[in-house]
Amino acid sequence: MKIQLDRFEEQIDEVILQRGLNYFKKGYVTDVEEIGPGDYEATVNGREIYTVHLHVEKGVVTEYDCNCPYDQGPVCKHIVAVLFYLQQDVLHLEEDIPTKKTAKKAKKPSDMEQVDKILHLLSHEELKAFVRDYCKKDKQVRGQFLFNYMDLCVGQKELYAQQIQALIKSHSDRYGFIEYRDAANLGRSVCGLLDEAADWPQKGKTAQAIYLAEATIEKMADVINNTDDSSGEIGCCISIAIQLLADIAGSGLESPSREELFQWAIKQYKANTLEGWDWHFEVIRIAIDLVQSPQEKKQLLSILEKIQSYDEDSWNYQQILNLRMQIIRKTENEEAAIRFMEANLSNPTFRKSLIEKALSEKNYPRVEELANEGIKQDEKNKPGLMDDWKNYLLTMHLQQGDKEQIMRLARYFLLQSYSRHQPRQYYYDLLKSLIPEEQWAAYVDGIIAEICRENKYGAFQPVAEIYIWEKQWDKLLAWLPQYPNFYHIEQAEPYLKEMYPQELAALYQDTILKYLERNVGREHYQKCCQYIRRMIKLGARPMATELITQLQTQYRNRRALLEELSQV
Structure with a gap:
């Protein structure tokens, strides 16, 4: 997910948020450095020392990563701690144990600035030797290098499939399962090359683009059910690959590539490579875009005859009807299409x-x-x-x-x-x-x-x-007490605050008192304090002060609540 930097507290699980805040306040975030435009690297101390990378673009954190083992969700406490560090001035936060500010080291070149300088100074031969040496020593580096630049080699589908399989293996555990973080990294690697491949047809490399997309679909379909793809990156690879093939199919592909891609799509559909996913029907749409001869049309219609095995109300049944309609529109005329729709009115799209x-x-x-x-x-x-x-x-x-x-x-x-x-x-x-x-x-x-x-x-x-x-x-004011909750009062506030500020504040007060009877925990206390501040903004400071005093007395054993009330 993408994270709004100025609203990240609304997007992240409250437990992780609180742990990240604690890490920030304890001064565990160190060596925060902007290593490139919008690219941040930070060290977070915990049980071990972890490195966090963030990319911020127009106030949105579009990429984030931490090398800790956490895999229970998209964001760990170390990433959250760095977010609090970046937003500390906006949120008016202070560390309990202040860290050394990296601003004092502003004159020191960043790591990436030093990398750029070295690359500028290195000769072509020195750089080639360095890359070759590391590819020889490190299998994962070698696989990534070959994958990123395989379009420079002779375009054989087996080569693409081999390199994708090598990438999959390097990200799998010994049982063949791909954990959350590895799945995200694998997906990003493949998606990156697929994005580049979108321009290959314009560069005369249509065959290579087709081979890469086909290999991606086949290999990723094999592993997606043995992967924690909570990030959606593996599924994204398949979607991008299918869209790439659809774009190529719709651009007037010539023989023999047209016939080869048509038969590949038919084969994947018949083999149920993507059965159970929307993509299952997307591959046959690619074949429909490519159909030309009566024999090809007959071949398509024959594999869609399995419609009889589905219930008429099922999604699969309706999808196959839509595909058959697409074939009719491609190969016949509008009158034939209308006759087909009239005969199949169970399909809501036709109706x-x-x-x-x-x-x-x-x-x-x-x-x-x-x-x-x-x-x-x-x-x-x-x-x-x-x-x-x-x-x-x-x-x-x-x-x-x-x-x-x-x-x-x-x-x-x-x-x-x-x-x-x-x-x-x-x-x-x-x-x-x-x-x-x-x-x-x-x-x-x-x-x-x-x-x-x-x-x-x-x-x-x-x-x-x-x-x-x-x-x-x-009447709106009288309606609120019948359904008392913070959200309803807040919705009505813009309309009522000029005429009924004290009444709104009293509603907030009653709701806060009832809320605290049922809820315990710092996040709930912070929520109540947020609405006490709204009471003050409504001009009801005396009422808010009285409420704070009442809560401090009534809940004197709730230490976290007392801490939050003291900050109102």
Whole structure:
């Protein structure tokens, strides 16, 4: 994951965050140095001495690594300690045992500056001899070197497969398993070369790009189920490789490379190399992009006949229908495509395409028929699709100007706590434009009553939004105590702080008292202190001071709480 430097505390597990903060405060972070633009290296002392590397770009930590053995998540406490070090001025933090600031050594060239200087001074022959010597001594260095520059050799697929296999082996343990950190490093190495290979076709090296992508897919598919790929880097390799092949297939690949890539894609699909992953169907899409002859079309359709072995509602069944449609569009005409969609309306993509076609032609009876069939088919088990069909009906009624049906469907969507088609306010505004002004207040009351009746525990957000749209601030304030939590009060604060600052502060106070009855731990205490500060910002300092005194008395044995309260 990428980490926002100014918000890293929100993205990292609280336990790891606290351990990293403790390390920083104890002065364990030393020798922090910017070794290149945005590249930081630091030493963190713990049970052993570890090295942390970070790359920061536009306020985002895009890469981070530590050589400690931690593998329970993406970020260890040593990385967090360095993040606190970099942000200490912003967060107003101080180390309990101050470390020697590296700023005093600013005149000393960084390691990378020294590397650049040496590279400039070395002769071509000296540098070649150094690289060759280290490749001879270190198998992993040799494998990485060959992998990074294998495009300079004669492009044989076996060479790419061999080097990727060597990389995999060098990152595997003795049982063949690839741990989290090794998987991330392996993935980054392969992804880096694949990114470079995207430009190979423009340099006349299309065959090499195809061989590399094919070898990556085959080899990474073999290991992905025996790998801790929590970072997603191994999966990323396969995705990039497939996209590279898809781009090449769509660029007008010539013979014999076209036929070879077509048969490779068919082979991978039939062998179930990527079975169980979305990529399984992506390789056959590559073949569809390449199909030309009737024999190739027949070959594709024959391997898709296994559709009969899937349940009609299954994802695989629908994907195969989509693939068959792609073949028809590539090799036949639009009339054939429409006939195929009409014969397979269980596929929601086909139904949507036909409805949109009917809408564009103003064939409203057909729109209504298709949408109502979809509602009947999906209302029990697929509420999301049912809403799609209702949205098409609303679009049709808007085109027709059918006020009664518009009001019926707009009310339906407004009653939902979430709509994926339009913001809920869209339906509110639509209804307000259609309902007479003298009836509007009673209509809104009816909407709120129905929301509360149908969705008691999830009513806060939709009702609060209506009060905000109506600018009924007194009702919004009265609504908050019925669903008391920090998040709800904080959401309402921008609208209420000018008129009701003391009332909001009192709500925060009550919520803090109830929260501390149920929660113990520094992170919870810090959260409560955050809201005490909000009380002060609302102008309720006396109330906040009284609350602090009450908490110091009531929880005098909670040392961590007392420490946090003392810093408010």
